[in-house]
Amino acid sequence: MAQGTVIPTEAMTGPIVGRSLWADARTRLVRNRAALVSMIWLAFMALICIVGPEITGHSYDRIYTEYTRIPPSMTAYPKEDQITPAVERIGSRLRAKPEQIEVTGDTLRATFVGPRAIDERSLAFFERSDMFGAARVTERAEEGRRLTVEAPIERRYFFFGTDTNGRDLLTRTLFAGRISLSIGLLATFVAIVIGVIYGSVSGYLGGRVDLVMMRFVDVLYSLPFIFFVIMLVVFFGRNFVLMFIAVGAVEWLDMARIVRGQTLSIKRQEYVQAAEALGVDTRGILRRHVIPNTLGPVVVYMTLLVPRVILLESFLSFLGLGVQEPMTSWGVLISDGARNIQGAAYMLVFPSIFLVSTLFALNFIGDGLRDALDPKDR
Amino acid sequence: MIPFILRRFLSALPTLLLIVTISFFLIRVAPGGPFDLEQPLEAKVMENLRRIYKLDRPLIEQYWLYLSSLLRGDFGPSFYFRDFTIGDLFARGLPVSMTLGSLALLVAVLIGGTLGTIAAFRQNSWADYVVSGFGTMGLTIPNFVVAPIFQIVFGLMLAWFPVGGWNDGAVRAIVLPVVVLALPQIAVVARMIRASMIEALRSNHIRTLRSLGLPTSVIVRHALRAASLPVVSYLGPAAAALLTGSVVVETIFALPGVGRYFVEGALNRDYTLVMGTVVMVAVFIMFFNLLVDILYALIDPRVRYE
């Protein structure tokens, strides 16, 4: 198998692929506007998911304790009405009451009055809060019982709001995209590698081998899929990558059938028979002639399988069997959001837009590819 | 035809056996057992429980016991629902899931078929785009998002339907779950019908009919017949999945179907329940695959099974 896994990649990039067919398909794909827009969108999506989390200014696992479940906003936090309560909270930790609270630009000026001298070390609470920077005492009076301090206000943007733990949802949504997309690609890749090899071998060898191999596929078909996945989660719960390799290992059945069907017809072509007559061994024929010629339907199927895997992952998240914290995926975010739909709908809306538009794009690309590769349309 | 069906029945048996074997051992490998609580049971109590449920026997003997009771049509007692046997649970749950599933299937075929046909006849018109947009939508939005939205809009805001509950299958109670179940299927059926319909319309056979100036309704009927083949082969497994229930829909709408037993059975380590569900679903899948093959022969006279 280890050697086998190399085959399709090599075949896809190698010069063996019939140029005219692919060039032809490419022109037609580009002419399909929906598919073209979808490809651009998908590339854009992949790009922002890869780059985005680094430039939003937040880390995907950074918790802002003072900003839990805040709604999305185009203007910066803290809002006017959040400052006074925050200062009061700090005041209670200083064991003092804030008397005057003034905000000028990005600077806070507050005067605290306490029954006893205020411990200035506790001013560190300003720095610890998510709203202010380090505080500086500008005035001491009444033997330290009256303290005027200045602290810079730290402006932060949460364009998508924050989650229950106070983490930036924009960053998390983008970060989740990385996970969801890579899960989709990984599982699909595994499914295709297994499916293509299995299907082409079965179809090419034919006869009794074919019968037994396809019988096995039939058995797996009848095995309820959810059961399999749940058992996989129970076993591999700790390792999500491994799990999706396993999912891919289940999802290859359709692929194997498709490739087998293709192989059966390719096998009768003259060039294959010629190669056989020349004494090329089975592996060589499969590599050089059979597999490259089955790639059309494989690629189409791939664009449909990626969304399926991503949706499957979100289904698992709904059951509470999703990715491990602090990682996240679109499925996890959406199932969180679906539960909070009445209190904090934004937690559902933004990740949903990302997921749905991505799946949309993949579907359109799949349709476009099918049309482009359709031999009848040539 | 009859020998073909008989042969399929016979070949289903080894398949079933293999499935039962795989899942029997798989579920028993999972950590934790059916009677485990957070607290450990007294050794003696646990021993008794295991004896009552025959879990104290060697695994291979349990396997034989299970197989032989299965042959008698007995799925055994449930380990979680201790007042019920698996047979009881299915007798109550299956009618619920099958009612919902068959209605959803019906809705999907009728609406999906109509939409797909319209789209095919008006290829590249706005109607076509609406259908394909709607179709993709139905496929891409997870049902655990659609279900709560429906509950809020139609249950709470408009108060047309109850938010949840089975109410002995009252029509009002099953509308929302049926629609949620049907949505993705409508989408798939519409897309498939559209694609195969376009192909059928291009075929010589339909072109001839068209050139003869036959009314559209006749053409639609002929085209649908040709276009329904791929849909039928899709609907086989889809029907098996729909009729055996959906864990998401049944959980959110609080319905007593069998779809939840998979997940609940696996999470509770209710071995017999999981096994029963596996067998049930496998039987459904095989039955519908057979049905597809038979339908194929009926729709397409060229297909013959000797």
Add this chain to the structure above:
Amino acid sequence: MSTWFKRMAIAAVATVAFTGLAAAQVVYNRGNDADPETLDPHKTSTTYESHILRDMLEGLMIYDAAGKVVPGVAEKHEISDDGTKYRFTLRSNAKWSNGDPVKASDFEFSLRRIMDPATGAKYANILYPIKNAEKINKSQGAKPEELGVKAVDDRTLEITLERPTPYFLELLTHQTGLPVHPASVQKSGSDFVKPGSYVSNGAYVLKEFVPNSQIRLEKNPNFHDAANVKIDVVVFQPQKDLAATARRFEAGELHSTSDFPADQTKALRQRLGDQVRTSPRLGFYYVALNTSKEHLKDARVRQALSMVIDRELISDAVWGGTMLPAYSIVPPGIGNYKEPAFADFKEMSPIEREDKAKELLKQAGFGPGKPLKVQLRYNTTDNNKNTVVQIADDWKRIGVETSFINTDAKTHFAVLRDTNDYEAARAGWIGDYSDPQNFLFLLESDNKGFNYAKYNNPEFDALMKKAAAEQNLDKRADILKQAEALAMKDMPYIPVLYYGNNNLVSNKLKGWVDNVTGAHPTRFMSITQ
């Protein structure tokens, strides 16, 4: 295919006819956490089973609407001076739903039945204070007939205890102490729980049990207080999806629920007002630290990990204030106790705690260069996830690196119980009765099942033993408090929150009184239109 369709049609017609006839009945649609495993009280173990069983069966002692222990079938009881003999006098008008009188021998039968290992009762250990109970249940040479329960005559029952047990009367309110009807158990065996054959002595009788849908109970006309039972039908409905259940409540389909999504408390309050009920409950939510692991052996490390957790924030942000910050193992407000032994950092400010924690870690040999790494296990629920994320963030501030493992509940507890393959793990405990012993016993070194921390401190064990032998409640409380203080110093369990009761209760439902036990017998409630 056609038969089930026909059956459905008949069922539908029957329902319509039935609801038409029964329009005048008062029906209480009651949400419940889950379906019971069984309705055989002796084989149950959970609170959601107790809600149903409490409505069907009446024990010697019961909880009233406010969760106080009051006489049930036993109208009177006398306790011997040494506290080991209880003599109950049964009501003369107590009847089973088939008309049989409830006799003392029924309780004798029931208590012997639950202790008999052949029954396979999961929770028999609750009643181990009864003489010989433990020996019978563990098959250590005592026969069920030797149980310290004796029916003197039809209306007099005598229970002898191993040792004085101040919370014994409350123990009898637990579902394990409920009676079963001997004749039907002997006749139908385990089938006596089926609707139609279930004979019960409480306010309601079982009419229907549809898994994943409903359990329908109807008023028992033979119940001794039937005249005061105002609700005719209770329909228990299991709730799996809490958000969907809250919507069903909002639509008026449920009169009460047994839980709600705590992280949405604020939004729920806005929509439902004071129908959102929260009250403290006897239980605590904690992180167990496996003291047998090299890096968690040092009590200073455990203290540091506990100290730095911002419980107030978790309580507020994750649980919407429905669970309260915990600084002790025993929740405040418990019976037979005084103020719990709080952790000594309770009054320290967050900054002081953080500095102290860093110092403790440093003393224990951890610091930059050699960070403490902890693996935190939890069973998957939304709020557990949000809680552990917050805890890990607090730990990060003192340089602790946390990784997570989440699994389904069965796997989670199987790992904690049977393996040593964990470092830190979230867990929770809800008291079965209002007594500190029911919390502190978790940490006894021979409590193999629950002592997830593998805590082994002979001094602690000695104190627990001493408390068990102490008859003076005041002195006993002091000893138990010493034990708790010791545990809070060693910190094998990090208490994070005290549990709360979260219910949505319709304004139409009268007689629901929030209380720490979480018991709300339907017979004390009524519904206004």
